[in-house]
Amino acid sequence: MSDTKAMLPRLRFPEFREAGAWEEKRLGDVAKFTGGGTPSKGNEGYWNGNLPWISSSDISEDSIFDLHPHRFITEQAIKESATKIVPANSILLVSRVGVGKLAISNKPICTSQDFTSLTPMEGNLVFFAYLLKSRKTDLLAFNQGMAIKGFTKDDITKLSVLLPSPPEQQKIADCLSSLDDLITARGRKVAALERHKKGLMQQLFPATGQTTPQLRFPEFREAEAWEISSIDENAIKVGSGITPRGGSKNYRAKGRPFIRSQNIGWGKLLLDEAIYIDEETHSTFAASEIQLNDVLLNITGASIGRSAVADERISGGNVNQHVCIIRVNPDKLIPLFLNQFLISDDGQRQIDSFQAGGNREGLNFAQIRSFDLPLPSPPEQQKIADCLTSLDDLIRAEAQKLGALKAHKKGLMQQLFPTPDGGAP
Numbered sequence: 406m407s408d409t410k411a412m413l414p415r416l417r418f419p420e421f422r423e424a425g426a427w428e429e430k431r432l433g434d435v436a437k438f439t440g441g442g443t444p445s446k447g448n449e450g451y452w453n454g455n456l457p458w459i460s461s462s463d464i465s466e467d468s469i470f471d472l473h474p475h476r477f478i479t480e481q482a483i484k485e486s487a488t489k490i491v492p493a494n495s496i497l498l499v500s501r502v503g504v505g506k507l508a509i510s511n512k513p514i515c516t517s518q519d520f521t522s523l524t525p526m527e528g529n530l531v532f533f534a535y536l537l538k539s540r541k542t543d544l545l546a547f548n549q550g551m552a553i554k555g556f557t558k559d560d561i562t563k564l565s566v567l568l569p570s571p572p573e574q575q576k577i578a579d580c581l582s583s584l585d586d587l588i589t590a591r592g593r594k595v596a597a598l599e600r601h602k603k604g605l606m607q608q609l610f611p612a613t614g615q616t617t618p619q620l621r622f623p624e625f626r627e628a629e630a631w632e633i634s635s636i637d638e639n640a641i642k643v644g645s646g647i648t649p650r651g652g653s654k655n656y657r658a659k660g661r662p663f664i665r666s667q668n669i670g671w672g673k674l675l676l677d678e679a680i681y682i683d684e685e686t687h688s689t690f691a692a693s694e695i696q697l698n699d700v701l702l703n704i705t706g707a708s709i710g711r712s713a714v715a716d717e718r719i720s721g722g723n724v725n726q727h728v729c730i731i732r733v734n735p736d737k738l739i740p741l742f743l744n745q746f747l748i749s750d751d752g753q754r755q756i757d758s759f760q761a762g763g764n765r766e767g768l769n770f771a772q773i774r775s776f777d778l779p780l781p782s783p784p785e786q787q788k789i790a791d792c793l794t795s796l797d798d799l800i801r802a803e804a805q806k807l808g809a810l811k812a813h814k815k816g817l818m819q820q821l822f823p824t825p826d827g828g829a830p
Contacts, residue, residue: 412567416820421573429825433562436523440558441516442487444478454479458515461503468585469534472508478515488515495524496534501555504548505541509534521558528568531578536566539822565825577821584814591807598803602796606749609789611779613751625785637774642732644770645704646693646724649686656680661687662722666703669728672748672797674713682723693723698740700731702747704768710756712747714740729773739783741790
């Protein structure tokens with residue numbers, strides 16, 4: 406049995422600081438469990454009924470309240486298949502294929518076999534959900550040695566949990582659910598801004614085959630139609646780099662930035678996991694040296710089509726073979742405008758058109774040079790680029806606030822929940 410110190414959280418609300426240690430119990434003693442199942446997809450009599458049925462993809466990592474069933478089964482499916490009804494006021498816990506994801510359901514619901522759901526017989530439902538959220542590391546530890554990664558009902562029923570009094574459970578549940586409300590609201594704001602930008606791009610760039618956009622800034626409404634050009638007609642350089650011989654052995658903690666496809670996002674640089682090469686290696690890669698305002702386009706793999714503009718953080722670095730440098734004549738083509746065009750619907754449509762069978766396998770330099778590029782005058786290009794880049798900055802700022810809230814919640818949970826072994830949750 407754990408000692409008293411291990412059974413106390415590092416952070417406690419003032420009114421409970423003298424309340425004593427939390428009580429240790431096995432989860433199987435305080436909750437009932439319900440498995441899941443998937444009715445035959447080939448039996449039409451099992452589907453399009455009134456009972457919600459969810460898979461692990463129907464819930465998110467972010468919020469225990471984020472549950473949006475979009476498939477429904479019939480009473481016949483319950484009678485004739487292994488699917489069971491999970492009672493109302495239960496925690497839908499993913500036990501494989503996304504282990505540890507969970508959501509609360511206040512209504513009867515059905516799940517796939519990837520769930521081992523539980524219905525607390527005592528205590529606060531929301532508290533139990535956050536408690537299990539804090540124990541994700543323990544749930545993942547059950548994966549070891551299993552052919553299909555996950556845990557069983559026997560595993561989860563034996564899990565030791567620490568429980569405070571019902572009033573303290575309620576206080577913790579209220580605190581974390583309020584924080585989740587803030588996270589959800591911030592997430593919706595980010596999503597709304599992203600939708601706004603997408604809609605604006607559809608109006609600011611001409612539709613495929615057109616030479617005039619739906620929306621034009623006032624000072625350009627009487628200007629001429631856009632010219633259909635190509636990247637080749639405006640580019641000084643189109644080319645990619647290579648990976649140093651020996652691969653990761655050449656990577657350093659500092660030096661010249663070495664940009665890979667994972668560092669290129671949708672219109673932005675992703676440098677949290679940037680790597681570097683030394684001066685000696687860099688000196689052999691002169692052809693792939695990045696200059697300020699180069700447009701960097703991912704040309705292979707799952708992230709094909711993502712692009713960003715090089716800033717002072719990576720200028721003087723290099724790209725590998727999966728990233729193409731497009732260097733343009735700025736008197737004819739504004740780099741930020743090209744970047745926004747590449748991630749627009751028309752830009753992505755052209756990228757898709759070059760992929761055999763729509764698999765987005767890769768782009769070669771000839772294809773990139775041949776891109777149809779609708780171009781207004783440089784001043785109008787700059788106006789569009791400034792507008793969309795300002796929106797990108799706003800989205801990025803809101804996304805950073807969202808990330809900070811999530812990090813705060815994670816840190817708070819580590820302090821609000823002790824673990825039976827005294828380690829960090």
